[in-house]
Amino acid sequence: MIPRVFMIHPIPSGTRDVLPEETREVRAITDTLRGVFERHQYGEVYTPALEYESVLSRADMAEARPAYRVFDEAGAVLALRSDMTVPIARVVASRYAGSEPPLRFCYFAHCYRGVRPQRGQSRELLQAGIELIGSPAPEGTVEALTVLCHALDAVGLRDYRIGLGDASLFPALMGSLQVREEVRRDMLEALVRRDFVGLEHKLADSGLSDEAAALLLEVPQRRGGPEVLSDAPPPAVEPVTGMRRVHERLDPAVAERVIFDLGLVRNIGYYTGAVFEVYDPALGSPIGGGGRYDELLARFGRSLPAVGFALGIDRLHIALAGEERGTGALLARSSARSEEPGAVGDGSVPASAHAEGRPTAAGTKGNRAEGA
Amino acid sequence: MAGIHDLTIAVPRGALFEGTVDMLARLGLDTEELRSNERKLLFEDIGVITMRPSDVPTYVEAGAADLGITGKDVLLEQAAHGPGEEGRDVYELLDLGFGRCTMVLASRAGPDPALEALRRLGVMRVATKYPRVAAGHFERTGRQAEIVEVKGSVELAPLTGVVEAIVDLTATGDTLREHNLIVREEIAVCTARLVANPVAHKLKAGPIDRLLAQLRRLSAAGVA
Numbered sequence: 001m002i003p004r005v006f007m008i009h010p011i012p013s014g015t016r017d018v019l020p021e022e023t024r025e026v027r028a029i030t031d032t033l034r035g036v037f038e039r040h041q042y043g044e045v046y047t048p049a050l051e052y053e054s055v056l057s058r059a060d061m062a063e064a065r066p067a068y069r070v071f072d073e074a075g076a077v078l079a080l081r082s083d084m085t086v087p088i089a090r091v092v093a094s095r096y097a098g099s100e101p102p103l104r105f106c107y108f109a110h111c112y113r114g115v116r117p118q119r120g121q122s123r124e125l126l127q128a129g130i131e132l133i134g135s136p137a138p139e140g141t142v143e144a145l146t147v148l149c150h151a152l153d154a155v156g157l158r159d160y161r162i163g164l165g166d167a168s169l170f171p172a173l174m175g176s177l178q179v180r181e182e183v184r185r186d187m188l189e190a191l192v193r194r195d196f197v198g199l200e201h202k203l204a205d206s207g208l209s210d211e212a213a214a215l216l217l218e219v220p221q222r223r224g225g226p227e228v229l230s231d232a233p234p235p236a237v238e239p240v241t242g243m244r245r246v247h248e249r250l251d252p253a254v255a256e257r258v259i260f261d262l263g264l265v266r267n268i269g270y271y272t273g274a275v276f277e278v279y280d281p282a283l284g285s286p287i288g289g290g291g292r293y294d295e296l297l298a299r300f301g302r303s304l305p306a307v308g309f310a311l312g313i314d315r316l317h318i319a320l321a322g323e324e325r326g327t328g329a330l331l332a333r334s335s336a337r338s339e340e341p342g343a344v345g346d347g348s349v350p351a352s353a354h355a356e357g358r359p360t361a362a363g364t365k366g367n368r369a370e371g372a
Numbered sequence: 373m374a375g376i377h378d379l380t381i382a383v384p385r386g387a388l389f390e391g392t393v394d395m396l397a398r399l400g401l402d403t404e405e406l407r408s409n410e411r412k413l414l415f416e417d418i419g420v421i422t423m424r425p426s427d428v429p430t431y432v433e434a435g436a437a438d439l440g441i442t443g444k445d446v447l448l449e450q451a452a453h454g455p456g457e458e459g460r461d462v463y464e465l466l467d468l469g470f471g472r473c474t475m476v477l478a479s480r481a482g483p484d485p486a487l488e489a490l491r492r493l494g495v496m497r498v499a500t501k502y503p504r505v506a507a508g509h510f511e512r513t514g515r516q517a518e519i520v521e522v523k524g525s526v527e528l529a530p531l532t533g534v535v536e537a538i539v540d541l542t543a544t545g546d547t548l549r550e551h552n553l554i555v556r557e558e559i560a561v562c563t564a565r566l567v568a569n570p571v572a573h574k575l576k577a578g579p580i581d582r583l584l585a586q587l588r589r590l591s592a593a594g595v596a
Contacts, residue, residue, distance in 0.1 A: 161574065194463040194570060196465050197464045279571045279575055286570065330435045330571060
């Protein structure tokens with residue numbers, strides 16, 4: 001029987017209303033995450049959803065650039081933010097110009113992207129994340145990865161893995177193998193599009209020697225345990241050494257979550273060094289990710305190394321529900337968990353994490369804004 | 373489940389089916405039921421699910437299958453075609469070589485009616501099952517085209533005067549010749565491709581790389 005409907009008022013494609021049952025579950029996740037972030041001294045910030053387009057466009061967002069624009073009453077072009085990293089870079093440059101780094105911020109904010117709406121992918125997406133400003137590699141990267149794992153453990157995600165790569169690796173490889181400038185962008189784009197066949201064809205047409213072409217095709221497909229870091233080709237030694245330095249400094253519980261991935265690139269342009277993504281067998285797409293953006297702050301006038309990550313709350317929610325039911329995308333039929341090294345603990349119960357993660361009155365030191 | 377290395381593979385019904393099943397058989401999979409039972413969709417004991425070729429990227433992207441085989445034509449049609457647009461988020465791992473066809477622009481033999489339309493009217497009408505590939509091609513080559521999307525036999529459209537040209541896949545050229553159509557431009561060569569779910573590509577790296585190595589060996593030996 002068709003339910004009797006009186007009136008439907010549409011909302012834009014890729015957005016949705018969140019009703020109390022879902023809100024309760026989402027709130028449990030975000031409260032837990034907030035507790036972990038605050039315990040690690042990350043102060044929560046809000047910034048406007050609308051920013052001047054000219055300010056946001058100081059950052060190289062590549063494929064994640066803002067998709068929605070409006071005019072204000074003075075005719076200025078405003079854009080809905082597509083992430084929180086760029087607004088926080090702006091905040092640091094304009095409100096913390098003289099503050100002693102490192103600065104630690106966390107956020108829970110809706111961002112807006114012109115994506116094709118699908119499972120776990122909204123045009124208005126709720127992100128939770130941290131930014132650690134003024135802490136260079138490897139220490140800063142180690143801290144970000146540690147907070148990331150503590151956060152995921154606290155919400156009770158069991159089977160996740162962190163893919164760790166370096167955004168400078170493939171460009172360094174192309175540079176040292178004398179790939180012509182004009183085809184470098186094409187090759188990198190093929191890698192970002194996850195198109196190894198396209199990369200292979202471009203390499204075949206590039207006039208490179210067979211060995212060089214084979215190396216450029218094979219190295220970005222190396223991923224797995226620490227063994228992928230051995231016998232790296234000379235131009236990749238620096239980024240690979242950086243990855244090893246990070247890994248050595250991680251707690252064993254964090255380190256065993258890491259999958260090294262020499263081909264990991266993200267579709268956001270401002271990353272300069274280590275990049276990472278969160279995978280869970282309960283979901284067919286990454287739950288979140290992040291990396292180092294050591295040159296972004298300079299574009300806003302304060303040159304500081306930085307690192308951060310963002311988690312897609314909807315995706316995290318779907319993955320948690322999938323693990324709970326044991327029916328995630330790759331789960332039902334998967335023997336991957338026994339395949340991979342270091343099947344990790346049972347994950348802490350969200351309830352207990354809740355209690356310990358609650359911000360206390362003494363809570364965070366936060367970062368005191370100048371003239372705020 | 374006794375699939376290849378415990379992987380789940382999305383197999384396309386239709387033109388690529390034979391080539392795909394032959395390949396799976398050479399990899400050591402028992403494909404007898406797959407060949408004989410056309411109505412069955414899920415072959416859980418061998419880790420295979422079957423579907424239309426154009427659905428393969430959808431199922432692989434969602435993680436319902438770790439790997440899939442589909443045509444480059446399907447991937448091109450579902451790829452991002454402009455800034456800010458998103459394509460299917462799957463890895464394209466290997467050109468499998470079989471199912472080779474060409475995406476072409478074709479029109480009726482004799483003086484090219486598409487050229488005439490373009491010259492006199494400034495725009496040509498083009499029928500196709502690949503509206504995004506066609507639109508992208510005309511945009512790149514700086515010509516105005518009105519794309520008419522059809523689901524069935526594309527050859528019918530120019531013969532009835534609905535359009536001046538078509539963009540379609542051709543393997544042998546027989547269908548085009550039968551309908552008195554000739555190839556005016558080649559847009560892309562399309563073969564079968566192996567695609568992978570981005571999370572499976574990381575979490576099942578070992579099995580996927582073993583399968584890739586086997587396929588490369590077969591291809592080097594000239595049988596795949």
